[in-house]
Amino acid sequence: MAAEDLPSEFDVVLVGTGLTESVVAAACARVGQRVLHLDTRTYYASKWASFTLNALLTWIDERQSPSDEVQDWSGLLQDGEEPICLSNADSASIRNVQVFCFARSAGDAEKAGPEPPRPLEAAGGKKMTFAHLLKEGRRFNIDLVSKLMYARGSLVDLLIKSNVSRYAEFKNVTRVLTYRHGNVEQVPCSRADVFASRRLSMVEKRKLMRFLASCVEEKEEEELEGELAEFLRDQQLGDNLQHFLLHSIAMVTEDTPTRDGLASTRHFLRCLGCYGNTPFLFPVYGLGEIPQCFCRMCAVFGGVYCLRHPVSCLLLDKTANRCTALIDGRGQRIASSHFVLEEGCFYVKTLPRLSSCRSISRGVLITNRSILPGDQHQVSVVTIPSLEVGLPAVRMVELSPSTMTCAPGTYLVHLTCQSQLGSAYEDLWPVVTRMFNTAQSCDQDSRPDVLWCFYFNMDDGGAGAESDGDRLPSNVYVCSGPDAELGHERAIKQAEAIFRKIVPDQDFCPPAPNPEDILYDADDPEDPANTMDKRDKDEEPAELQEQQLQVEE
C-alpha cells in the first residue's frame, strides 16, 4: 500500500511524542489548532516510552547502529530561507547501556551473564529460565523513565481537569520503604501506619504525629534558615524519625535547605489519603501510557499522527527570525505557524546542551520476589540513602505483576539516581549487590534473585536552563527530556508555558466532553464540567462533531 502524503499546512507541528510534546499537542488540538504530531521512532513516548521485554531487547540491539543521513533539499527552499538541519538519531542521549542475564539459559540460548548461569527458583517453585522470561516477554512493560505521580501533583491535576484520565487506570503505591543498617524497613507515613508501626516506640509515635501536624502549617520565614537535617536534629526526634523524615518523606539529602525540605514534606502530606495510604499513584501498564493518552486526546480533536516519520530540516526566514516550514525525510514541505521539537532533534551546534554535563543513571531489574515480602500486590517506593561517601542516594520503585508491567512470578525494579561516577552500572551496582542476590554474590540469604538487569545513562532534562530557547527562532519551542525528580512537575510546567506562547488567550486543556459526564451531571447544573461542555458546544467545530456522536440514553 503506497504511503499517503501528509497534509501540507498546519498551525502547530510537533516532533517527538514524549510527555511534554504530547501534552502540548493535546492542549493545542483541544482549542481548535490544526496539529501534526510526528515521531521519527516506531513507537510512542520518545524517551518516556515503555517496552515489552522482547521489544526492549530489539531496541537495545538496534540503537547500536544509528543512522543519520543528511539529504539535500535545497531545491525546496524559497527566497530568504535557510535550513536548520534536524537529527533523527536517538542514540546520543542514551549511553552506557549494559545488560546482564542471571536467569538459567535453556535450549536456544541467548546472552549469558558474566558468571555461569544457574537455575533459579521462581515463586511457585518453577524454574525461571531466560527462555521463560522471553516467552512471557509481552507481559512486561518496562519504562525508560521511572517516576511516580503525586496524588495532588500537576500531572494528576491535568489528567483529571482535561478528562484524559479516562484513557488510563491507576494503582496506589502501597508502601514507602527505606534501606537502613542493611535492612528494608517500612516508613510509617499515614496516621494508620504510624499507629500500626511496631518499629516506633509510643514516644516516637507521638513525636512524629506532632511534627507532621506542625509541618502542615506554613512556618515564619526566619525560622527556616539552615539545612533540613540540622532542623530535624533540633527537633529532638531521634535517629529513626530523622531518617524517615529526611530520606523518605521529604525525600531530600542532608544538605537540602530547611525551607525546600519542609515544602516537599508538605507536598507529601498534602497528597496522602487522596487515593490510598501513600501519596503516590502509578499507571497500570506503566508510565509510557501517559503520553499516549494525551496523544489520543489530540487525535480525538483532529490531530494527525504519524510515527516512523523522519524529519530533515526546519526552514528559517532570517529577516523575521521565524521558521516557515518543516521538510520531512521524504522531502515534503509542511508549512506551520509553530514548531515544537524535542531537544534531541537539534544538533549540538544549533542548540548547545547544558544538560549533557549531567545525566541520570538508571537500572532495571527483573527479580523473583519482593525486597520486603508481604501481600503479593504491593507497589513500593524505596529510598536508599548514599551507602558510603561518594556513592549517590538511589530511588527504587518495585512493581508487582498487578501493575501489568511484569510477568506473574516476577517483580520489576527500577533504580534511578543522579549520575556521580560516570556510568549507571558504577553508580547502581553497589546497591544491587547489597539488596539483591546476583550470580556474583553468594546465595545464603533471603534476598530476591536478579534474573535479568539493564543499566543505562540518560541526559538529565532538568539540567538545562530555560533560556536555551533564546537562540532559536521565535516560533520554535524545545521540550527537554525527563528529569531525575520523582514527580512530573517540570514537564507539565514546560508544556503549559509552551502552550501559552502558542495560543496565549485560550484555556489550557479544558475538560473534554464525556457522554458519561453529561448524563451523570444532568441533575447538577452547578458542576463546572457541565457548564464547560455547554459553552464549548457553541464555540468549537471540533467539539460539535464530538457532541453529535454522543449518547443520549
Added chain:
Amino acid sequence: MAIRELKVCLLGDTGVGKSSIVCRFVQDHFDHNISPTIGASFLTKTVPSGSELHKFLIWDTAGQERFHSLAPMYYRGSAAAVIVYDITKLDSFQTLKKWVKELKEHGPEDIVVAIAGNKNDLGDIREVPMKEAKEFAESIAAIFIETSARNAVNVEELFQKISKQIPPLDNPDVESTESFKLTRQPAASTRRCC
C-alpha cells in the same frame, strides 16, 4: 442485575465505516458526513446478556490508524475487537490480516475478535466474496458478519454475538486489587492525612 463494563476497540482502514457502525449501534443514526478524522473518544451502550448487563465502551481509532500510528494503549484491557473492512474494497480486506497481526501483537490474549464486512447495502459493487471472508474468520476463530451501518443491517446482531462470546466472570472477588480511574476529587473535607 450486575453491570459489566467491556471495552471494545475498533480496527480497520480509514473509510470502511468504523465510526458509522458505532453510531448506528449506539444512536441508531447514520450520518453521511462524519468527518474522517474526528470521532468521539468513546461511546457507550448497555445491552442485557443472560444474567448480566453488558456496558460496551466502544473506542474509536480517532484517525490514528490513517498513518499506521495506533498506540498500544488503544488495545489495553479490551474484551473484544471489531475489525471492519469494506466489502466493496478488496484492499481493505487484504489489510485485514495486518490488523489481525497488530491485534495479536498488542491486544490482550483472551480478546474476542469479530470481523465485520461493512457496506453490504452496496452488493452490486462488491469486491470481497462473503465466502472467502467467512472462511478467513473461521481460520482465526473470529466472529463473522456482514453489516450495513447505513441500512441498520446486522449492527445489533454484531454486538449480540460479541456479548455471547464474552466469558462469564469467573472470580468476582478479585476487586480488592483492582485498578481505578481518576475522577474529580472529593471536597477537601475528606482529607484524612495526619
